[in-house]
Amino acid sequence: MFTTVIIQASPERSPYIRALAADTRLLQLVREYPSVPAPYELTRIVHASAPEVILIDVGSGELALHCCSTIKGIDAGMPVIGVGCAPAMMQPARDAGFTTVLGESFTTEELSEAIHCSLVSLKGGPEEYLFSFLPSKAGSGASTVVLNTALALARDQKKRVLVIDADLRSSILSILLDVKLSSSIQTLLGSTDEIDQFKLRASTVTFEGVDFLLSSRSLDSRQPSWPQYFQLLNFVRGLYDTILVDLPELVNPASIELVRRSRKVYLVCTTEVPSLRLTQQRGEELTRWGVPDHRFGLLVNRWQTSDPSSAEIAKILGIQVLKRLPNDYPSIRKAQTEGRFVAPNTRLGKAFSEFAAALAGDVNAPPAKPAGLLSSLFSR
Structure with a gap:
């Protein structure tokens, strides 16, 4: 209230x-x-x-x-x-x-x-420090991207970083971190009228220098409303250099506050046709929510050299490609098995470091130059 x-x-x-x-x-x-x-x-x-x-x-x-x-x-x-x-x-x-x-x-x-x-x-205008990640569909790897980007920001850029886990029902962040929660973001959202440093700290998990507000995935928790996210953002805005939000696939009347306040919304997708087609739909949904197109773009995950280029994807979907992350399954598997981040000396780890540097400097990664291959898939 x-x-x-x-x-x-x-x-x-x-x-x-x-x-x-x-x-x-x-x-x-x-x-x-x-x-x-x-x-x-x-x-x-x-x-x-x-x-x-x-x-x-x-x-x-x-x-x-x-x-x-x-x-x-x-x-x-x-x-x-x-x-x-x-x-x-x-x-x-x-x-x-x-x-x-x-x-x-x-x-x-x-x-x-x-x-x-x-x-x-x-x-409630856009905040310089706030970036949201919206998956095109389940399995796009948005949570892995958020986790490793946050860790790279803290490790390489020496930023104070908060991750807001807004995927309240299906979050995997606590699983990736292999932590048991004594409190959760649901608990904090339930008391945003009286939020203070003590309540924030009690609900926060710290891992490798990054603070996380993690979801308990509780089926009994009430869905938050827009004022709760609004008040949470206003409280934490001066405490962190960068805040990353891990969203579910569908934006709702509560989470739209996180999206509207974000400097940039990254639509996380892969080059599989279902993912790309749903990415197009996610872009249309953001437009309907009133998010201008210059404030969202694609983050293409698990990209391989045989995949369509950034320019071709952007041309077909009508959405700019802001970043590509290479397909590096062995590094991801090793990190998830050990409950750690992707090693910074791997190809994917270096890509996360580059992306973190771009966010820290507010410089978007330049799109790659064109090729051609995808048009026929979207002309049906």
């Missing part, structure tokens, strides 16, 4: 607005004012109460507009939602700086959406 201050316009409307705010189950009321406070009190509200969202009943007219302008002057990044706004006041309210404005009668669903849109627009 997000802490909120409500500034009311009249005693008659107060119970209605308060009840709708409570019904969203997104807001935790920390202070309510029966009328617009004085400017010095607004400064105290912003700095001392430090709400994450402010609701203002626009029924007080010019006073509400001035109140919003004052708050925005104190903190331009504060989400301020206007409610109960008459049609004639809609444009003046927007001009005054309200992040979102709702009409005189509004529903719980509309208020919930206004809260979401306001927070995302002001505090």
Whole structure:
């Protein structure tokens, strides 16, 4: 839940607005004012109460507009939602700086959406340090890529790295690491309203200098909602240099927060036809979720010299190829058997080091030059 201050316009409307705010189950009321406070009190509200969202009943007219302008002057990044706004006041309210404005009668669903849109627009943009990995299908090797890239970032680039295991039902990261969990990411997501360093540390597994928030794969855990991922990211953002997210194949209304906040989303696929065709679908799904195409691209895993080139794959799928990782089954098998990372002196280990260096320097690996072979498979 997000802490909120409500500034009311009249005693008659107060119970209605308060009840709708409570019904969203997104807001935790920390202070309510029966009328617009004085400017010095607004400064105290912003700095001392430090709400994450402010609701203002626009029924007080010019006073509400001035109140919003004052708050925005104190903190331009504060989400301020206007409610109960008459049609004639809609444009003046927007001009005054309200992040979102709702009409005189509004529903719980509309208020919930206004809260979401306001927070995302002001505090939910792409983060420089965040990268997500989305498999085209099960078995694409996304978890192995995430694990070894994280380890290379910590080992070679000396980065503070966190891996968020968002594949809550089918994760294999704890299996690859051969660890038994005393806590999990599910536990932490269940307490993001009260998250602190102690709770984070209690839920974290550290391996070779990398922190992991691992899934327990519990069938009894409730599926998280978007505010939980939103609050988790806002808490850990200053604690790590790089955060990698291991996603399941399908993005949902909760995990979309991880995707939207990512600087880049890597669609992990192989050159097998089913994987490539599903990669195309994953790209379409990201587009429908509103992720611009310049923020996602392909990571082709297990690539061999006999496979189609990066340029041909990109041409057929309409998605840029950001990185290829060579097929090196013996190195993968040895690492998984021993519960370790891929050795850095192997061909695949060197590729992970190069990829980690690219992420650390925010330089995308250049696509390889064209060849030709794949078109007929996708023209059917």
